[in-house]
Amino acid sequence: MLLDSFLMRAALAGVGVALAAGLLGCFVVWRRMAYFGDATAHASILGIALSLAFGTPVTLGILLVAGAMALLVFALTERGHAVDTALGVLAHGALGVGLFAVALTPGPRVNLEAFLFGDVLTVGRGDLALIWGGAAVVAFLVWRNWPLLLTSTLSPDLARAGGMDPSRGTLLLSLLLAGVVAVAIQVVGALLVTALLIIPAAAARTLARTPEGMALAACGIGVLASLGGLGLAVAADSGVGPATVTVAAGAFAILTAARRVRQG
Amino acid sequence: MLLDSFLMRAALAGVGVALAAGLLGCFVVWRRMAYFGDATAHASILGIALSLAFGTPVTLGILLVAGAMALLVFALTERGHAVDTALGVLAHGALGVGLFAVALTPGPRVNLEAFLFGDVLTVGRGDLALIWGGAAVVAFLVWRNWPLLLTSTLSPDLARAGGMDPSRGTLLLSLLLAGVVAVAIQVVGALLVTALLIIPAAAARTLARTPEGMALAACGIGVLASLGGLGLAVAADSGVGPATVTVAAGAFAILTAARRVRQG
Amino acid sequence: EVPTVLADTAPVHSLVAMVMGDLGEPAMIVPPGTSPHDASLSPSEAQALTEAELIVWTGDAFLPWLGESLASLAPQAEVLGLLDSPGWEPLPAMADEDHGHEHDHDHGGAEIDPHAWLDPAVAAAWTASIADALAALDPDNAETYRANADAASQRLTVLGQDLASRLAPHAGVSVAVGHNAYRYLERASGLGSSRAIAHADGAGPAPSDVTTLREAVLAGEVRCLLVDAETDPSWAETLGEGAQLRTATVDPDGVNLAPGADLYPTLVENIGQALETCLAP
Amino acid sequence: MALIAAEHLDVRHGRTQVLHDVSVRIDGGEIVTLVGPNGSGKSTLLRCLIGAQRPTKGRILKAAGLRIGYVPQKLHIDPTLPLTVRRFLDLPTRVGTAEAEAALDEAGAGHVMGRQMADLSGGQFQRVLLARAILSRPDILMLDEPTQGLDQPGSAAFYQSLEEIRARLGCAILMVSHDLHVVMSASDRVVCLNGHVCCEGHPAMVSAAPAYRELFGTGTRGALALYRHDHDHADHAAHHHHHHGEEA
Amino acid sequence: MALIAAEHLDVRHGRTQVLHDVSVRIDGGEIVTLVGPNGSGKSTLLRCLIGAQRPTKGRILKAAGLRIGYVPQKLHIDPTLPLTVRRFLDLPTRVGTAEAEAALDEAGAGHVMGRQMADLSGGQFQRVLLARAILSRPDILMLDEPTQGLDQPGSAAFYQSLEEIRARLGCAILMVSHDLHVVMSASDRVVCLNGHVCCEGHPAMVSAAPAYRELFGTGTRGALALYRHDHDHADHAAHHHHHHGEEA
């Protein structure tokens, strides 16, 4: 009856999210998309606002808006905008437009963030299936498209010469990221997802000599941070999200101090 | 008795923030620092937590932590981390560690964000003096150090060969940004500052052929968004922050649609 | 002449409306439910602040950002901070537990738990303070205000008695809550101390808090979870797995009720009813 | 049979017309060199052929399943992506280690195998790019200034090995080069580009063509030997102002 | 008097020792060329001299207020920074428009004045870099492979104008080049680098030195003319395996 324990489920959920986030997080770091998590979280607020206005399920609204954001980021970067700037514009644009739209719709104002953020301690069996299913899909798609994703990250021209379509790689990555963040935010909370996307990958950079090495290290550090964070939260009697981020940030600090990045 | 009207004060505050943010925002876009605003906002939460723990004034705590964050970003990028990644790590690290630290300190728990956010409609005369004084300082320092800031953004090696110290440029810029964001967040709100930092500069990129042109255009678009946002908020009777961001995002969308970036 | 009056939240607005009666209608500043993140004053709200002659609000401990707005936008107005008003018995803020939405941390003296409106007896005391403030501004109608306040006070006292008798069978029983916002309600209803899941600092609950709560649920000590706008409903599943845990959806801020004099009594009755159903054997 | 052909390409960037009605075709096993002054559109043509640049008019025809080995003129590898030379050679398709070692050795970069790409010197980087292009077993090699940054023994070895590479891989080679005196003799065909195709054909024919001579002067072999002679500035400036047809 | 000097420089990157006990000095008005195989540390030495690379050991001495005109080997300009060629020439110090025009014309890039830096072709970019370095009225020009990407008339014109530039600006020139046969005659002094200073002195002396011949073979002038001869692969591979002292 392992799954009976909410702690066990939290641990499994944390590990699942850490694996998907570690894989995708490397691309986030390589492609300068660190803002992606926050942008999706902000876009989710617009999604909630729209769902409330049209009476559709909130989860659907979040997914649709996150997907639309991914497509917009893709279109903007194809037009030559720097990806971090495009993400910044969309993050704030989505939030601003979302709040503005909420103000215009009649009815009581609601605290939108309350809809948004899950807590890893509330993860149920269905959520676990969702997380691990999602992680498996992400892992499978990333694995199948690894050469495409990697080469188009390195240089779109080299990808084209190799007979690949780098736009497909960018699009796939954006949609995967949007999906993972939009789902995981509701299950385990925004802080945990966005932090697990960036910090383990950044920490892994100090260790890795190859892209595959970095992806593995990011997954490993993410898993350690998840489990360590849970342990720390139990020990210190604090929230799991902040404790996990604290462990991950600690790992980053130690690895960075121990070794200059460029000597990799 | 112009300053008696809160709308007039809001307009003046918006314009002042737009000018400082437009100038610095260009560097934010060029240097891939779009995350800076959010990172500072998150770090401010840690600052509040520390001020509460040590009983120091909140504003001081925010400024100190934002400054420390700027120094850390500087140190991390000098060590070869990509700046957007460094900012992402620090944004989440500061938030996670801040929340974790709060959980460990005894005393009543408070929602830290309540301390953080100002509203441009509540700006008083003292705030106006602060904003315009700050904008003047920013404009003066940026103007005085323009060649240094620009050359070290372009290429640190060219800056060194030209007898400049690019680290000085990076440091100056980080500290200015941290100062502006930390102060302005408390006066006019986080959404307005972080959005005015990125969106006008990104929109200006589609118009500009030179760095100076982009800085001017960013200031202009920012000012238009501030005044237009205020007008829109009055017309729609909604919050000024979201309305301003909506106008800025609209300007970005129109300019981007009208013209491919690279044809500048 | 009847002054222009502004109230901060829907419950306070309701109390003010009771006191003003037919003489006038107060306006409301803070749309309920908004978090300080997204809350920004609309121009008409700011305008209302600059024109108000009396502002009745909960207090700095509840909405610190509104305090700043009052200072800059409404220097002309009389301000009545209900948490600082006399005639009622405040509860100290819990040292270790949280408070909810957006509460200040008062550095000076004793800190007060700000969710005081959930005790009808406190609300009754507040109507007297509101009447005093109105009477001072509008001496011509002082009698009417006082009479309205007395009537309201009576109505509220009855409301409190109803609540207590309705929940009398469950005296001393604890419920689980999202965050510690119901201590005045417990005082009014005779319920035992509620068990909060989350701290207010945004950090989420600690695993040990959840474990303790779950043990209480499994042991049958806690049979009901109050879910409000700030509580993630999926807690019901986590806490209630393998046990009998009912949930009651409550609206302590009156977000979903029509504003007006009747809002506050409806709000309290709704909570009472929800609790009664939830705790029924 | 043509491996790849461009038909009537036009490329414009805003007001600048970069290519105008350019048609070229490369047949299997050919060594073709693209020459032309700076800014004449050589790299643009190559990028059109690999599909990285969309022409404003005209079209590209490729043999089905064509494998292209490409060496770009500029490649910026971001140091946030950790990438050893060995791993880079595996992109996009994996190759055996023995094969990779042999290719690197042949390119004179055997000892940098374990290094990070971002740490290489200019010439080492170029050598690795060349090794990678050849390792992909291409049907056609497209090399944009393949000897840039190579030291003298390196570029001599490169030109010497061209024929051998063609013989071994059976591939065609399309390259851009400014080493006129060398490529004239190392190629089967020379295409002289200057926004449009100025002239095209057997090296001997091209170097005799008036359009070519207008672009590069007459004494190609000795051009670089003109050092240490006093000269009038106006005189040599005239060498490189031939950019007709560039602005629309 | 030395304008700039390096004394006993050591540079290591992790386990790789790039420079070992390197001392050079450049006097006013000298034209010095740094030659050496790929990866021998030439660019690293230049970056140490301008202060962009910190040596592990040793020190750099500079004349007070020394103005350096620098052309890096690689420069990546991010297209998010809008920058016309004209504006780029103004960095770090503003120059007059007439002057800028003259310098661009002289570098054969007069017609790209209004373009964005990120849009230039490889050779156009290099020409603009050269124009900018000269415009800063330097006391010393440091040029890392200044003719890379230039077309043949362009690089011929560059080497021809070296002396004229020195005469006009009164500056010293330190350059890295692989065009051995040209630079040997265009420089006052040649420093042959291979991790350490192999040999140094008058060009004639250096090209006769055994260390130099070991690195580059004997027939420097004709090295690039060895095309279309059948050759044994093992034979030419031997050209470029001389990388002694690189790994610590």
Ligand SMILES: Nc1ncnc2c1ncn2[C@@H]1O[C@H](COP(=O)(O)OP(=O)(O)OP(=O)(O)O)[C@@H](O)[C@H]1O
């Ligand atoms: N994105 C762009 N926008 C505008 N003009 C461009 C762009 N890219 C290239 N150009 C222009 O197109 C012309 C051809 O460029 P290309 O790089 O093809 O020249 P090239 O023949 O390869 O020159 P080089 O010998 O210098 O490498 C140049 O004049 C260049 O300035």
Ligand SMILES: Nc1ncnc2c1ncn2[C@@H]1O[C@H](COP(=O)(O)OP(=O)(O)OP(=O)(O)O)[C@@H](O)[C@H]1O
């Ligand atoms: N950041 C770094 N980390 C590790 N090794 C490095 C780094 N930068 C340079 N190197 C190594 O230092 C050596 C010297 O590099 P440098 O760029 O100075 O060579 P170079 O003489 O300019 O060569 P080229 O002729 O190819 O330009 C090379 O072996 C290179 O791989």
Ligand SMILES: [Mg+2]
């Ligand atoms: Mg080219």
Ligand SMILES: [Mg+2]
């Ligand atoms: Mg070099």
Ligand SMILES: [Zn+2]
């Ligand atoms: Zn509360």
